[in-house]
Amino acid sequence: MKLKFRKWTEEEFFEMREEVLKGWPTGAEVDLEEAVKYHKSLPESKSFSKKLMNAKNKGITLAQPRAGVALISQHIELLNFLDKEGGADLLPSTIDSYTRQNKYENCERGIEESKKAGRSLLNGFPGVNHGVKGCREVVEATNLPLQLRHGTPDARLLSEIMMAAGFTSNEGGGISYNVPYAKNVSIERTIRDWQYVDRLVGWYEEHGVSINREPFGPLTGTLVPPSMSNAVGILEGLLAAEQGVKSITLGYGQCGNLIQDIAAIRALEEQANEYFEKGGYKGIELTTVFHQWMGGFPEDEAKAFGVISNGASAAALAGATKVIVKTPHEAIGVPTKEANAAGIRATKMVLNLLRGQQLSSSPELEEDIRIIKAETKCILDKVYELGNGDWAVGIVKAFEQGVLDVPFAPSIYNAGKMMPARDNVGKVRYLAVGNVPFTQELIDYNKAQLEERGKYEGRPVDFQMTVDDIFAVGKGTLIGRPEGK
Numbered sequence: 001m002k003l004k005f006r007k008w009t010e011e012e013f014f015e016m017r018e019e020v021l022k023g024w025p026t027g028a029e030v031d032l033e034e035a036v037k038y039h040k041s042l043p044e045s046k047s048f049s050k051k052l053m054n055a056k057n058k059g060i061t062l063a064q065p066r067a068g069v070a071l072i073s074q075h076i077e078l079l080n081f082l083d084k085e086g087g088a089d090l091l092p093s094t095i096d097s098y099t100r101q102n103k104y105e106n107c108e109r110g111i112e113e114s115k116k117a118g119r120s121l122l123n124g125f126p127g128v129n130h131g132v133k134g135c136r137e138v139v140e141a142t143n144l145p146l147q148l149r150h151g152t153p154d155a156r157l158l159s160e161i162m163m164a165a166g167f168t169s170n171e172g173g174g175i176s177y178n179v180p181y182a183k184n185v186s187i188e189r190t191i192r193d194w195q196y197v198d199r200l201v202g203w204y205e206e207h208g209v210s211i212n213r214e215p216f217g218p219l220t221g222t223l224v225p226p227s228m229s230n231a232v233g234i235l236e237g238l239l240a241a242e243q244g245v246k247s248i249t250l251g252y253g254q255c256g257n258l259i260q261d262i263a264a265i266r267a268l269e270e271q272a273n274e275y276f277e278k279g280g281y282k283g284i285e286l287t288t289v290f291h292q293w294m295g296g297f298p299e300d301e302a303k304a305f306g307v308i309s310n311g312a313s314a315a316a317l318a319g320a321t322k323v324i325v326k327t328p329h330e331a332i333g334v335p336t337k338e339a340n341a342a343g344i345r346a347t348k349m350v351l352n353l354l355r356g357q358q359l360s361s362s363p364e365l366e367e368d369i370r371i372i373k374a375e376t377k378c379i380l381d382k383v384y385e386l387g388n389g390d391w392a393v394g395i396v397k398a399f400e401q402g403v404l405d406v407p408f409a410p411s412i413y414n415a416g417k418m419m420p421a422r423d424n425v426g427k428v429r430y431l432a433v434g435n436v437p438f439t440q441e442l443i444d445y446n447k448a449q450l451e452e453r454g455k456y457e458g459r460p461v462d463f464q465m466t467v468d469d470i471f472a473v474g475k476g477t478l479i480g481r482p483e484g485k
Helices: 010-023 025-029 032-041 048-058 072-084 104-117 127-141 156-164 187-206 226-242 258-278 301-318 337-353 363-386 391-401 440-457 463-475
Strands: 062-064 091-094 146-149 169-171 212-214 247-253 285-291 322-324 419-422 428-432
Touching: 010 025, 010 156, 010 187, 025 127, 025 156, 032 156, 032 187, 048 062, 048 212, 048 247, 048 285, 062 337, 072 091, 072 127, 072 337, 091 127, 104 127, 127 146, 127 156, 146 156, 156 169, 156 187, 187 226, 187 391, 226 247, 226 258, 226 363, 226 391, 247 258, 258 285, 258 301, 258 363, 285 301, 301 322, 301 337, 363 391, 363 440, 419 440, 419 463, 428 440, 428 463, 440 463
Parallel strands: 062 322, 091 146, 146 169, 169 212, 212 247, 247 285, 285 322
Antiparallel strands: 419 428
């Protein structure tokens, strides 16, 4: 099927669906009509979209961890621990790496070896292998809304199974779950595969079941300028809306400067609403998610809690609908359930202290919002132009030409010519614009901000700044200054 930005017909969707469900034996367990009835039987307290909109209307920021292990019973135990001991508002099921690559045979071996070892030997929950029945055990044994979180370029079968099981939110998208995660998967292929996922969610919506969709905002999580991640988020939001998705959560990964982070979330929500309106999409329930620091963490747990609390503050003051919580074990590896719960409790404490407070407008905040919006518009205008009005085609061409360019991404379809660095107050700027289509005014603005830092530090504005910035937080500072500065 030729890639186009248009809603799939039911015939096209169900024709592809026959092949998708053959991908692993558990695909035979999926019955959409039965799944709709099951969703409608669930209490409202398990609806992700309803809980998000309730929080947005009340001005509350919800806390959600990441978590997933191989075996159903241990996964249930972990999630309930994060609910009861951590105080999580929403629960995840983070999927293992083999499932992300559609290697279900490896998952099967991992499950068997985990049973023998009595502990998880996979780095997540293998939802496809557990099937609708197994995943539904998780839904029925937990009390909070559940989200599927993964990093899968082709999540069609995974989405079919876990949404049929009663999961009411699904993270990812054709850009954000490809470019930062995969090396050799084409942009065209993942957009088409995620159009399928979005059409599936749209089908549920048309049958009275609201399932939330959340593009992955942080991308590579390493010095991604706000306008680039916002542009990708808006594009994935439009792709979802076109297929009939109504509940959309757009995300952003913390960069570290409080004013810029708050500006980014506000610019994202305002600009996304504008594009949804221009596209004629009615009834979109738009919410936002703020990801706590995705880069290197300090090994010292007390310092790690400082980073976590800093991210919680930014999320609350920005008015984000939810925050994705990190743990004090980020620098070490997969956290214990106790460490995961501790990260949630620290976050919730900050959210409670800041409840009802948002950073008021200031000239600096308004200027950052203006710059982020202007940069984002330049990118989106060019994507639209390259596609001759077709967003999907435009995205593919935009990556080919480096108009969309994610720093430090493994994908061979990403140009890698754009390079970021922090300015003198820690805001992430464009060190090298590459082929990102900014006006000369915006190019000069970014250059001037970085030159201020170069002057202060007494060194040239170059890639060494970027390198220093990548390791800075892990060493205890936001900006990678030379010694003595």
